[in-house]
Amino acid sequence: MTKQIQGFIGVASAQMLLGTLGVCVLESGADPLSVTFYRCVIGGLVLAFYGAIQGNLYGVMRLPPRVLGLALTSGLLMVGNWVLFFTAMQYIGIAVATIAFHVQPFMVVVIGALVFRERLHAATFAWIAVALVGLAMATESTKGQTAADASWLLGICCALGGAFLYSIVTIIAKGLKGITGPQLALVQCLCGIVFMSLVVPAGPLEVSSVQWGWFAVIGVVHTGGVYMLLYDALPKLSTPLAAVLLFLYPATAIIVDAIVYGHRLGSAQYAGVGCILIASLGVTLKWGVRRSLAVSAA
Structure with a gap:
């Protein structure tokens, strides 16, 4: 089996597993803060075990102060992202929350341009406009409510807020040197454990056996397992193929939400999803950028 096939299987498996995360979150019956806390605890244990096997666990303790500080900052942002995303699922459902969250690539582009003073090309603005149109179509309520319904708007805002925080995490991660992906994920979980232990009201004795089962799946499969798959598989793939495979996550979430909860999107919402996918x-892949540069040069 070639490395590219291994990468394809790994990324595809990870994205489809992530598509089932929402069901585990909702079926646990726990509040978003508690789900996030136990995700950090169990996921952190899995990642620590993985780090010990790989021989780079103790490297976390020897990180330079600047790298450690940025890693801890990304941990706080990641925790906030999870809380907001899980909250969005409770208000607007798994499918719509996942779709809204997946506008974060555009946020990364805009924030990166502001932070690093990178030039945004006309083609990039065009794709962002297409994505915004798609977002408006995909997140329209189909439950007889108006888009101005308070709970619906709150869910959309939570999903977009989570996407914004995750965008900053992505930008921080791109600029970090001297720390591996698994090490960064472990630091984020450890940061989440410390921070969330101060705000989560439920203790271990107040969690039912059924909830422990759901938390275990979220921590072992959707956190530790998915991270290990992605960090091993992504370097084996080309950027275009990886970009396409990442959309297996929202596609799986839409299918799972329809099967488990009967939440089916309308035709306009599917069209919106298509707009977001193409724009992303x-x-x-910078479609149209080279052509724009050639026109400018001419």
Whole structure:
């Protein structure tokens, strides 16, 4: 089996597993703060075990102060992202929350341009406009409510807020040197454990056996397992193929939400999803940028 096939299987498996995360979150019956806390605890244990096997666990303790500080900052942001995303699922459902969250590639582009003073090309603005149109279509309520319904708007805002925080995490991670992906994920979980232990009201004795089962799946499969798959598989794939495979996550979430809870999207929402998918690929793969540069040069 070639490395590219191994990478394909690894990334595809990770994205489809993530598509089932929402069901575990909702079926646990726990509040978003508690789900996030136990995800950090169990996921952190899995990642620590993985780090010990790989022989780089103790490297976390020898990180330079600047790298450690940025890693801890990304941990706080990641925890906030999880809380907001899980909250969004409770208000607007798994499918719509996941779709809204997946506008984060465009946020990364805009924030990166502001932070690093990078030039945004006309083609990039065009793709962002397409994505915004798609977002408006995909997140329209189909439950007889108006888009102005308070709980619906709150759910959309939580999903977009989570996407914004995750965008900053992505930018921080891109600039970090001297720390591996698994090490960064472990630091984020450890940071989450410390921070969330101060705000989560439920203790271990107040968690039912059923909830422990759901938390275990979220921590072992959707956190530790998914991270290990992605960190091993992504370097084996080309950027275009990886960009396409990442959309297996929202696609799986839409299917799972329809099967388990009967939440089916309308035709306009599917069209919106298509707009976001195409626009995301356009931004990631820089469709039209070279042509724009050639026109400018001429």
